[in-house]
Amino acid sequence: MARFIVRRLLQLIPTLAALSVLLFIWLRALPGGPEAALLGERATPETQAAIRERLGLDEPILGQYAAYVRQLLQLDFGTSTQTRQPVLEEFLNRFPGTIELTATAMVIAVGVGIPLGYFAARRRGSLLDNLTVGGSMVGICTPIFFLAFVLKWIFGENLGWLPTIGRQSPGAGATHITNLFVLDGIITREWDAAWDAFLHLLLPGIAVASIPFAIIVRMTRASVLEVLGEDYVRTAESKGLTHRVVRGRHVLRNALLPVVTAIGVLTGALLSGAVLTETVFAFNGIGLFVYEAIRNADYPVLMGFIMFIAFTFVMVNLLVDISYSIIDPRVRVN
Amino acid sequence: MATEPAQKLPPPPGPIGRWRGERLDQLAELAATPPDERGESLTRETLRRLRHSPMAMTGAAVVLVFVVVALVGPYVIPYSPTALVGLDQIRPGQIPGPSADHWLGLDHQGRDEFSRLLFGARQTLLVGIVATLIGFTAGAAIGGLAGAANALGGRLGRWVDSVLMRFIDLLLAMPPLLLAFSIAAVLGRSLLAVMIAVGVAATPIFARLLRGSMIAQAHRDYVLAATALGVRRNRVVLGHVLPNSLAPVIVQATLTLATAIIEAAGLSFLGLGNPDARIPEWGVMLAQAQAQLSFRPILAVYPAAAIIITALGFTLLGESMREALDPKLRR
Numbered sequence: 191m192a193r194f195i196v197r198r199l200l201q202l203i204p205t206l207a208a209l210s211v212l213l214f215i216w217l218r219a220l221p222g223g224p225e226a227a228l229l230g231e232r233a234t235p236e237t238q239a240a241i242r243e244r245l246g247l248d249e250p251i252l253g254q255y256a257a258y259v260r261q262l263l264q265l266d267f268g269t270s271t272q273t274r275q276p277v278l279e280e281f282l283n284r285f286p287g288t289i290e291l292t293a294t295a296m297v298i299a300v301g302v303g304i305p306l307g308y309f310a311a312r313r314r315g316s317l318l319d320n321l322t323v324g325g326s327m328v329g330i331c332t333p334i335f336f337l338a339f340v341l342k343w344i345f346g347e348n349l350g351w352l353p354t355i356g357r358q359s360p361g362a363g364a365t366h367i368t369n370l371f372v373l374d375g376i377i378t379r380e381w382d383a384a385w386d387a388f389l390h391l392l393l394p395g396i397a398v399a400s401i402p403f404a405i406i407v408r409m410t411r412a413s414v415l416e417v418l419g420e421d422y423v424r425t426a427e428s429k430g431l432t433h434r435v436v437r438g439r440h441v442l443r444n445a446l447l448p449v450v451t452a453i454g455v456l457t458g459a460l461l462s463g464a465v466l467t468e469t470v471f472a473f474n475g476i477g478l479f480v481y482e483a484i485r486n487a488d489y490p491v492l493m494g495f496i497m498f499i500a501f502t503f504v505m506v507n508l509l510v511d512i513s514y515s516i517i518d519p520r521v522r523v524n
Numbered sequence: 525m526a527t528e529p530a531q532k533l534p535p536p537p538g539p540i541g542r543w544r545g546e547r548l549d550q551l552a553e554l555a556a557t558p559p560d561e562r563g564e565s566l567t568r569e570t571l572r573r574l575r576h577s578p579m580a581m582t583g584a585a586v587v588l589v590f591v592v593v594a595l596v597g598p599y600v601i602p603y604s605p606t607a608l609v610g611l612d613q614i615r616p617g618q619i620p621g622p623s624a625d626h627w628l629g630l631d632h633q634g635r636d637e638f639s640r641l642l643f644g645a646r647q648t649l650l651v652g653i654v655a656t657l658i659g660f661t662a663g664a665a666i667g668g669l670a671g672a673a674n675a676l677g678g679r680l681g682r683w684v685d686s687v688l689m690r691f692i693d694l695l696l697a698m699p700p701l702l703l704a705f706s707i708a709a710v711l712g713r714s715l716l717a718v719m720i721a722v723g724v725a726a727t728p729i730f731a732r733l734l735r736g737s738m739i740a741q742a743h744r745d746y747v748l749a750a751t752a753l754g755v756r757r758n759r760v761v762l763g764h765v766l767p768n769s770l771a772p773v774i775v776q777a778t779l780t781l782a783t784a785i786i787e788a789a790g791l792s793f794l795g796l797g798n799p800d801a802r803i804p805e806w807g808v809m810l811a812q813a814q815a816q817l818s819f820r821p822i823l824a825v826y827p828a829a830a831i832i833i834t835a836l837g838f839t840l841l842g843e844s845m846r847e848a849l850d851p852k853l854r855r
Contacts, residue, residue: 205694218712329841331782331835333789336810336828343817451758458697465701466790481794484705503697 198508209500210262213493214255228268267491268490272482277494280479286369287357287475292460294395299402300453307410314415322407329404338397338470345393355472358387394471398464402456409452413445447518451510458506462499573848580844584836594649597642605643605804608633623826628826632816640804641826647805648785651719655784658723660777663730666692670731672737672761692728700725700787704796715798722787726780733776737769771790771849778842781833789831
């Protein structure tokens with residue numbers, strides 16, 4: 191197992207190296223050249239000279255690339271042209287928001303999706319089944335920003351049940367330690383602040399959950415249907431095992447294998463930020479930050495973000511493979 | 525179909541000696557043919573199954589209406605989609621609703637909503653088709669190359685396959701929005717940049733599907749037979765494996781049309797779409813309607829419903845095609 195993990199981590203190196211070459215070329219293909227892109231509106235002759243010096247732009251192209259890689263190795267992703275803060279620091283400040291949102295969405299998607307998919311499969315052809323299949327199809331076909339707006343409009347503006355802006359009410363005076371606001375409230379025993387942050391997570395969480403939910407429901411249903419037809423399920427039933435044992439140990443455990451992979455991949459995708467939803471709810475996570483970076487052509491942030499996504503993606507895949515080998519004894523990582 | 529009685533054998537020809545030999549050949553041929561493939565080709569059976577599926581027919585009907593509207597719509601609309609025909613009727617916080625002149629009312633700039641909706645179908649179809657074609661071509665090229673390399677085997681083949689698939693994995697991780705921006709940053713903001721971005725975002729799924737399908741086909745008996753007959757490896761892969769692997773990829777193209785439409789709408793919503801915002805496009809219309817949400821929410825519902833129904837049409841069609849082609853569901 192340890193060898194497997196080390197080997198997979200080593201695979202990160204060529205991936206990130208290839209990506210650094212692509213980003214390096216991309217930055218130089220931009221109109222105005224890298225100085226203009228990296229400095230944004232701060233570009234003055236002095237700052238331009240400084241950045242030429244720092245990036246080694248007067249050196250030959252290979253020297254420039256070496257300088258770029260040297261920076262990356264020191265985890266120096268440059269300075270955001272919007273906030274003038276180091277890119278890494280900005281990410282670390284906003285990532286907890288996205289983690290909270292992802293966790294909320296996946297709890298909703300998995301908690302509702304798996305039972306629903308399971309019962310739809312057990313009662314194949316029933317009203318519940320048809321509603322589930324139809325509903326998940328409509329869910330996949332609905333633009334997420336429209337869903338976000340409908341939720342905001344109904345539950346926020348018309349009914350006024352839930353907050354629709356930001357991660358916590360301003361003036362809540364909450365203490366922040368980890369920047370995971372719900373967790374912070376629990377640690378500091380500021381229960382009101384934790385509850386407030388939790389309420390702020392609900393609407394965006396539902397919007398973000400919609401697509402993972404639809405995918406998980408359909409996969410669970412298809413997978414349970416397949417397993418229900420297997421010989422070993424019939425054998426288990428015919429030898430008189432109780433329904434509970436057959437369902438739990440034989441059907442669900444086997445049926446959930448492909449679903450686990452999907453959950454991992456979907457979580458990875460959400461961790462790179464829900465741009466549309468975070469924008470609609472002004473939710474301060476990675477997605478909103480990237481959206482602002484795109485609007486303001488904040489290239490250092492975007493380049494750092496691309497590296498960040500690649501890293502997250504490889505790590506999530508690694509976790510999926512490890513968890514797979516734990517659930518399924520047939521899959522031995524080697 | 526497996527329960528159908530075996531086909532009638534033709535009457536025994538000629539003298540006994542020859543008869544037995546030919547008869548044995550016929551029997552052997554029948555025995556070697558799986559019951560599914562007797563009498564009806566895969567294409568014909570799939571089409572027959574599709575005709576009997578209400579899901580497929582609903583999807584096809586929606587797609588047909590959408591395509592007709594996209595083709596004919598711009599010629600039959602009552603008003604120009606960009607003309608501010610009812611500007612004098614617009615007051616702050618007040619937009620006239622449906623009337624005899626304007627079937628769906630006016631939008632926030634006094635343009636005829638119905639005309640804009642019909643005109644928008646063409647933009648949407650154009651973006652969907654071009655983006656899907658880009659994704660299909662690029663994905664099929666990469667996936668086909670990886671699949672062929674894998675099927676041809678050897679150290680080099682495996683290496684090519686592995687490098688190509690790592691690249692595809694990476695592409696899969698990138699949000700389409702970021703791709704759109706990266707492409708627009710180099711090419712300039714245009715409708716083409718949107719199409720390329722959505723197409724590039726769709727590339728990985730085509731590549732993975734074709735590669736997986738080719739690898740599965742490479743282990744089939746007919747490939748073994750062709751190889752045993754001395755057909756060269758390249759011809760086996762290109763002439764036998766590749767054509768037999770295309771069905772799931774074509775089905776995916778139908779499903780990708782739906783996601784392409786939704787993604788293009790998302791890009792428009794974020795202001796990364798067609799720079800000319802006067803041209804009606806469902807995503808742009810939806811984005812513009814958000815400002816009027818408090819007093820005319822229906823303006824957001826029209827384009828949203830158009831997007832959802834169209835995407836649903838393509839999804840229904842694609843899903844039922846996949847089901848009709850899936851041998852596991854063939855009972």
